[in-house]
Amino acid sequence: MVKCAICVHLIYSDIVQKCRDELKAIRETNPDLKPTLAIIQVCLCCYIPADFVSTQIGLNVMQICLPRQCTEDEVIDEILRLNEDSRVHGIFLHLPQSFLSRSVRNAIKPQKDVDGCHFEVFTEMFVAVVICQHVVRSSRRWIQEQQYQPWRLRPLKLQPLSPVPSDIEISRAQTPKPISQLAQEIGLLPEELEAYGNTKAKVHLSLLNRLQHQPNGKYVLVAGITPTPLGEGKSTVTTGLVQALSAHLKLNSFACLRQPSQGPTFGVKGGAAGGGYAQVIPMEEFNLHLTGDIHAITAANNLVAAAIDARILHESTQSDKALYRRLVPSVNGVRCFSPIQMARLQRLGINKSDPSDLTPEEVRAFVRLDLDPEKVTWQRVVDTNDRFLRKITVGQANTEKGHARQTQFDIAVASEIMAILALTDGLADMRARLGRMVVGSNRNGQPITADDLGVTGALAVLMKDAIKPTLMQTLEGTPVFVHAGPFANIAHGNSSVLADKLALKLVGEEGFVVTEAGFGADIGMEKFFNIKCRTSGLKPDVVVLVATVRALKMHGGGPNVTAGVPLPKEYINENLQLVADGCSNLKKQIQIAHLFGVPVVVALNVFKTDTQAEIELVCRIAEASGASAAVQCHHWSRGGRGSVELAQAVKKVASQKNNFQFLYNLQDSIVEKIRTIAQKVYGADDIELSPEAQAKIDYYNQQGFGALPICMAKTHLSLSHMPEKKGVPTGFILPIRDIRASIGAGFIYPLVGTMSTMPGLPTRPCFYDIDLDPVTEEIKGLF
Amino acid sequence: MVKCAICVHLIYSDIVQKCRDELKAIRETNPDLKPTLAIIQVCLCCYIPADFVSTQIGLNVMQICLPRQCTEDEVIDEILRLNEDSRVHGIFLHLPQSFLSRSVRNAIKPQKDVDGCHFEVFTEMFVAVVICQHVVRSSRRWIQEQQYQPWRLRPLKLQPLSPVPSDIEISRAQTPKPISQLAQEIGLLPEELEAYGNTKAKVHLSLLNRLQHQPNGKYVLVAGITPTPLGEGKSTVTTGLVQALSAHLKLNSFACLRQPSQGPTFGVKGGAAGGGYAQVIPMEEFNLHLTGDIHAITAANNLVAAAIDARILHESTQSDKALYRRLVPSVNGVRCFSPIQMARLQRLGINKSDPSDLTPEEVRAFVRLDLDPEKVTWQRVVDTNDRFLRKITVGQANTEKGHARQTQFDIAVASEIMAILALTDGLADMRARLGRMVVGSNRNGQPITADDLGVTGALAVLMKDAIKPTLMQTLEGTPVFVHAGPFANIAHGNSSVLADKLALKLVGEEGFVVTEAGFGADIGMEKFFNIKCRTSGLKPDVVVLVATVRALKMHGGGPNVTAGVPLPKEYINENLQLVADGCSNLKKQIQIAHLFGVPVVVALNVFKTDTQAEIELVCRIAEASGASAAVQCHHWSRGGRGSVELAQAVKKVASQKNNFQFLYNLQDSIVEKIRTIAQKVYGADDIELSPEAQAKIDYYNQQGFGALPICMAKTHLSLSHMPEKKGVPTGFILPIRDIRASIGAGFIYPLVGTMSTMPGLPTRPCFYDIDLDPVTEEIKGLF
Numbered sequence A, B: 001m002v003k004c005a006i007c008v009h010l011i012y013s014d015i016v017q018k019c020r021d022e023l024k025a026i027r028e029t030n031p032d033l034k035p036t037l038a039i040i041q042v043c044l045c046c047y048i049p050a051d052f053v054s055t056q057i058g059l060n061v062m063q064i065c066l067p068r069q070c071t072e073d074e075v076i077d078e079i080l081r082l083n084e085d086s087r088v089h090g091i092f093l094h095l096p097q098s099f100l101s102r103s104v105r106n107a108i109k110p111q112k113d114v115d116g117c118h119f120e121v122f123t124e125m126f127v128a129v130v131i132c133q134h135v136v137r138s139s140r141r142w143i144q145e146q147q148y149q150p151w152r153l154r155p156l157k158l159q160p161l162s163p164v165p166s167d168i169e170i171s172r173a174q175t176p177k178p179i180s181q182l183a184q185e186i187g188l189l190p191e192e193l194e195a196y197g198n199t200k201a202k203v204h205l206s207l208l209n210r211l212q213h214q215p216n217g218k219y220v221l222v223a224g225i226t227p228t229p230l231g232e233g234k235s236t237v238t239t240g241l242v243q244a245l246s247a248h249l250k251l252n253s254f255a256c257l258r259q260p261s262q263g264p265t266f267g268v269k270g271g272a273a274g275g276g277y278a279q280v281i282p283m284e285e286f287n288l289h290l291t292g293d294i295h296a297i298t299a300a301n302n303l304v305a306a307a308i309d310a311r312i313l314h315e316s317t318q319s320d321k322a323l324y325r326r327l328v329p330s331v332n333g334v335r336c337f338s339p340i341q342m343a344r345l346q347r348l349g350i351n352k353s354d355p356s357d358l359t360p361e362e363v364r365a366f367v368r369l370d371l372d373p374e375k376v377t378w379q380r381v382v383d384t385n386d387r388f389l390r391k392i393t394v395g396q397a398n399t400e401k402g403h404a405r406q407t408q409f410d411i412a413v414a415s416e417i418m419a420i421l422a423l424t425d426g427l428a429d430m431r432a433r434l435g436r437m438v439v440g441s442n443r444n445g446q447p448i449t450a451d452d453l454g455v456t457g458a459l460a461v462l463m464k465d466a467i468k469p470t471l472m473q474t475l476e477g478t479p480v481f482v483h484a485g486p487f488a489n490i491a492h493g494n495s496s497v498l499a500d501k502l503a504l505k506l507v508g509e510e511g512f513v514v515t516e517a518g519f520g521a522d523i524g525m526e527k528f529f530n531i532k533c534r535t536s537g538l539k540p541d542v543v544v545l546v547a548t549v550r551a552l553k554m555h556g557g558g559p560n561v562t563a564g565v566p567l568p569k570e571y572i573n574e575n576l577q578l579v580a581d582g583c584s585n586l587k588k589q590i591q592i593a594h595l596f597g598v599p600v601v602v603a604l605n606v607f608k609t610d611t612q613a614e615i616e617l618v619c620r621i622a623e624a625s626g627a628s629a630a631v632q633c634h635h636w637s638r639g640g641r642g643s644v645e646l647a648q649a650v651k652k653v654a655s656q657k658n659n660f661q662f663l664y665n666l667q668d669s670i671v672e673k674i675r676t677i678a679q680k681v682y683g684a685d686d687i688e689l690s691p692e693a694q695a696k697i698d699y700y701n702q703q704g705f706g707a708l709p710i711c712m713a714k715t716h717l718s719l720s721h722m723p724e725k726k727g728v729p730t731g732f733i734l735p736i737r738d739i740r741a742s743i744g745a746g747f748i749y750p751l752v753g754t755m756s757t758m759p760g761l762p763t764r765p766c767f768y769d770i771d772l773d774p775v776t777e778e779i780k781g782l783f
Helices: A005-029 A050-057 A072-084 A101-109 A124-146 A167-173 A179-185 A206-208 A234-248 A282-287 A293-317 A322-325 A339-347 A360-367 A416-421 A427-436 A458-462 A497-507 A521-536 A549-557 A576-595 A612-624 A637-653 A672-683 A691-702 B005-029 B048-059 B071-086 B102-107 B124-146 B168-171 B179-187 B206-210 B235-247 B264-266 B282-286 B293-317 B321-328 B338-346 B360-367 B417-423 B428-436 B456-462 B497-507 B522-538 B549-555 B576-595 B611-622 B633-655 B669-682 B691-703
Strands: A036-041 A062-067 A090-094 A193-196 A200-203 A217-222 A253-257 A278-281 A371-376 A380-382 A392-394 A406-408 A409-411 A438-442 A447-449 A470-474 A477-480 A512-516 A540-549 A601-604 A629-633 A686-689 A735-736 A737-744 A747-751 B036-043 B061-064 B090-094 B192-197 B200-203 B218-226 B253-257 B278-282 B372-374 B378-381 B392-394 B405-406 B409-411 B437-444 B445-447 B470-473 B480-482 B512-516 B541-545 B602-603 B629-635 B687-690 B733-736 B738-742 B747-751
Touching: A005 A050, A005 A124, A036 A072, A036 A124, A050 A062, A050 A124, A050 B338, A072 A090, A072 A101, A072 A339, A090 A124, A167 A278, A167 A282, A167 B278, A167 B747, A179 A193, A179 A200, A179 A470, A179 B409, A206 A217, A206 A406, A206 A497, A217 A234, A217 A521, A217 A576, A217 A637, A234 A253, A234 A278, A234 A470, A234 A477, A234 A512, A234 A540, A234 A601, A234 A637, A253 A497, A278 A282, A278 A427, A278 A470, A278 A637, A282 A380, A293 A322, A293 A371, A293 A380, A293 A416, A293 A438, A293 A458, A293 B293, A322 A360, A339 A360, A339 B235, A380 B378, A392 B633, A406 B405, A416 A427, A416 A521, A427 A458, A477 A497, A497 A512, A497 A521, A512 A637, A521 A540, A521 A672, A540 A549, A540 A576, A540 A637, A549 A612, A576 A601, A576 A612, A576 A672, A601 A612, A601 A637, A612 A629, A629 A637, A672 A686, A672 A691, A672 A735, A686 A691, A691 A737, B005 B048, B005 B124, B036 B124, B071 B090, B071 B102, B090 B124, B090 B629, B102 B168, B168 B278, B168 B282, B179 B200, B206 B497, B218 B235, B218 B522, B218 B576, B235 B253, B235 B278, B235 B470, B235 B480, B235 B512, B235 B541, B235 B633, B264 B549, B278 B470, B278 B633, B293 B321, B293 B372, B293 B417, B293 B437, B293 B456, B321 B360, B338 B360, B405 B747, B417 B428, B417 B522, B428 B456, B480 B497, B497 B512, B497 B522, B512 B633, B522 B541, B522 B576, B522 B669, B541 B549, B541 B576, B541 B633, B549 B576, B549 B611, B576 B602, B576 B611, B602 B633, B611 B629, B629 B633, B669 B687, B669 B691, B669 B733, B687 B691, B691 B738
Parallel strands: A036 A062, A036 A090, A217 A512, A217 A540, A253 A477, A253 A512, A380 A409, A540 A601, A601 A629, A686 A735, B036 B061, B036 B090, B218 B512, B218 B541, B253 B480, B253 B512, B378 B409, B541 B602, B602 B629, B687 B733
Antiparallel strands: A193 A200, A193 B192, A200 A470, A371 A438, A392 A406, A392 B392, A438 A447, A470 A477, A737 A747, B192 B200, B200 B470, B372 B437, B392 B405, B437 B445, B470 B480, B738 B747
8 A cells, every 4th residue: 555665755754753753652661552543444445554554653553444334323333432442542534525524523532533634635645644643642642641640629618617517417518529520630530430429439440550650648547545435536537637638738638438337327326427527528428328338248248148058958958969960060961160160179189170070079079068057157247237136047947948057147347358348459359368268167177168159250240349449528628538347356447458559649649648447556556557558568657646535534544434325524624633644545555556666646636625734734745655746636626727737747747757567477376476466565464365266276277377467356445355444454364265267358366255246226226317308308317 | 789770771671671571481481490690709899780680680699709818719619519509590700800710710611601791881780781681591591401302312233143142242242322421312411310330320300300291102011921930031022122112213212120139140040131132231230239229228128127126125125214215315405206206106196295295104105116026027138049048036146135036038129118119209208108118016916117116217318319210221222221120929020110200201202111010911010000000190002912932832731841951842843733722821911901901012022943833823813812913023133123023013002092991999898809800810710818818808907908909929920829820720719828018018919829038049059150350350151
């Protein structure tokens, strides 16, 4: 097609050379990018010399030949498809004039429209060169779009009222920005966003790849002192801090929060979207179904449970041969193993791929998981506070032929799948972890996994959307990720690694990601460091330690604080002695953070009953105890403006170098790891293992699970295992009642005392006040 | 401010008069619309004479006064808020020049930008009049947008392959249109859509109000003959029919489908998005979480269950006084009843509103639901095939203090809440139905409702998004609503009234809505007419009756058809005698439709083993049996093109007048209604009531539930109650084993035989083949 190669060379060689050079530069910096010109044509004669374009200039060419009798609509369909094709950087229509209607031309996305000069006087070659230039230009533009974009955040104005209205009233009074607008402001590309309505959107993990060379921002953990049963406001501090950073100090910041269980929303606790003027909005979306992640976990968890019991039943009622015939059926006369069955064969050491080759012994080993009904550890879940499911007997119908067994339901967020969601770093890793989950053991004591049940792929499919963090916003229009919410005792109580990673890229090097750890710092922060940071490889820059005068007074010897009962007068009137004595707990928690080499900023969450003298006393003691700073926060009543001092302190301390280190090595023995946490973090003299716990340790060592990190299941109401011991208990031996393992999530969890994994409903649950106005669709009574 | 009223009157009176006239016309046709001009200003002096605008011209004026020190961003925030405010039709900025930056001006939505002429030479009054003109114009434009918009549907091109690939391969090979594009094509407004990702969106019910004056389209029901256990393809016929109508005959059409339970997707049956080249895409989105409606139902259902058991426990362990103190607590020293408690007091005949006024007897009546644990009818649900939950004992933990009781889990779609979702016509109605649900009875035999438990508002909140139908598309890019999927035996087995109503408005008077009824016509169609159409007030125009040669041969005496076992040769080779004999069932089902006065088009769903002679025989007999038309369909292998003949027949028959009527009157006695269905529809000689059934009838009559419609729970595998009796069984007495009621959904359901409400997993469930490619995110093995 190149009619006059020499002449072309003479005339256009400089332009061609420039194109080639630019392409070379593009390829060097973006080896995965193949700049591509798509040509739509209705005949095979080539107006654009494709050979020349590809060989001389080096562009990829994609030719789409439509039949002569095709309609305008078909051309447009083709264009729309190419518009969405990320491989294509330019679209050129080589069509007869009759096809080139305005609607056909307009169908091409502007950034892909590379139409050249069509005047008759130009040679085809010249047009080709111009088009090539355009494709190169649009590739360059595409690369630019893929780069990190500085934020253009437009905060929402907040005018706090006094007295502070209810949470739902505050939430409803603020109109959130369309979530697509927020996404654009923080540099997300439209194709990285999946809107769920107008106020929530899932963000694609492909972002991590796009911004892989972008340095991370500063990583801030919000933890708390040992709390009262009422909670000391870590979520509000987290939310207030990002409102202050982003909306007032104009520093990019992201809050990463856990998704709350729906159970407590209708039970005692109410919502968990922060509170007062430091909230995630709309709070009802945050507290209800959100984007369905917990529902997906429930579905996946219960599919495993159903598979376990059905398998036990089928194995008990069928011969090896019948099981084998059903598990590896003949389809159109052919029998073959599915990939997940091949994997099981390999684990069994059977290196055969033809089902007819297996010996009867091998068939038996393959078809019989031989699960011991007494040793099934997998439990069903619901996302409802349903106390009657704490201990149940299943399988009592005749159809289950006497295979009844006792088991229980947990609340959905206690599922190991939730812990996996929180710790995984991508689809492949999540799929592998789901497959490794141990659901019980067989009659020989060998662990049986989700892979053995053949259910791994289905679990991954059920969880494919849940793995994407959900973007929402604070009351001041700053970005928030809501993702995962594992229990803080039987699991590690932190939001997801993936949300933190995405946020750290998005905020940029000078920005801040504020993430929160459940319970007191002795539990949530310890697990954040030893489990979450170890998994993610991320290094924290600063810990914000939340304290309240109320909790400090309790630690100083104040009377009991109980939910639903009015506070004793010690908590309402000034009492400097109680505060000073209680600061022992604050000091200990600061020391724990220092064990890991991370500096601490104390955030005193101020209540209206706190006096100036009390506030100053706490800040003075905190700084004397080693905190890099200690400041008061008024986010609840004032929003981000009330946390500006905290934001400034965090900014300053985060810029200092620190020496982050883990508390133990994974290669230490299980007992050693538990003892290290008990002594160094909790202040115990030693640990004491029950015989069950010792037996489990032996078993886990034998199974090769000894090198997993430790996830202590301990009360959050004391540094010790005794909830009534406040302040800094000493001289105690930490009893380890039992030990369990979440192999998929990747930790071993010693049980210190009994952990309830299913809350109950009180006599008058929250739901009495919750209602929906059928006309305005407004929700009432959520808090 | 009106400086020269007379002069203004002289100069502008004709423009003012015209504005007034137009406004009057707008108000007459749209009494709810109040055309409004919003003025943003930073001082109180009024450049636009608001008095004049409102009194002389009659526009509403909304004045927003910003403080002098406000920033440009604050002005923009205000504008963005007004942009989204549907009450505002024009925004005018009355600001000092320093505020009028380009970004401030550009913030106003074009359709709300009513800026007049600002030249110094014009008087303020003239500017005001021009602005008013603009507001009137933009109000008029707004009204036009609200009108019904003709469709501009751009179908997707389909190029069927042979042999036909797997369902998931076909689904994946087609790129769906962005759902927002489809919505625009069919005349939905952007604010009526809530996207869930790029391929699904919820549609707001406000559409019903906007298009209230738009005449409905034609209403087509797809039902089937008595099926084999393999199903005869109603969903594919439905999908193929709309593909033919919309993409090939260019007639607006909508398919309304049920959302499938996730349980069977991983069990035996696989997906339910149609099949072959007549599918809803993406099929994995259709078959998995969709937009979370079933998860919402599960959450709501199980909240009721948890509330029941917790209430029984709390009542058993507390005195009247303690219960009362907790149920009506003192908050800041004040005790008051919540609205739902006031409603309960009224039902109890206690007309008091001050908690301290109740007598001890009244307190007792109020606080004690006195639920009889033996008479709790409410069951928990999961959306998983979990056979071990068919009969269970709950409450065995020590914390439940010996209140263990036997109960069961159903699959989520068997929840009464699903039936309510399918039958409701809006939020207020749904909330009322949820409150009426009977969960059991007290020790005096009185029914106890969700309202009595105080949980109604919370249920409505959990279901607030589920009530909106989900928009998806077929393989050919034509619109589909997916909404609700109640069981077809213990419930009515039809998709939602709301989806049908929305679709009937959207397709326009000449368009078609094709909806589907579960099971055979004797069950699904009968319930569609007697329950769904009675509730909705909608009148069907034509029934499409789906038949297959396979099912007809079975009715003609062919051997058993069993899932998972190869078909006997009778079903593979031509056998005209079996076909001819089996047409008895087809004829009977046609007659059933005629009982209701609705014409029938028979759709023979052709399989590749069917011979031409068999096909012609069926069509001949069908027409001789009273079908208005009988045509063959090839949608599975050819898509909409394979159903064009069916579409033409439906179009023709639907244009004929029909005489739709119900089969029984609601005022007939329960026994009479059951007998009518048994005799006229099933062909039974009579019915026979068990003593339990008779007792229940007496109870329901006594409770005032006698006038509800009947929802028969009968096998779908025979016209009779005996699944093995094929063709047209006669001479049998229909036994009514028991009778139950769904008071919230609004029907009574007699049980004919035992109905399983919890499927099980087979030895090798579908999940063995399902997997996710972690790199491409493609799903494998769904079908």
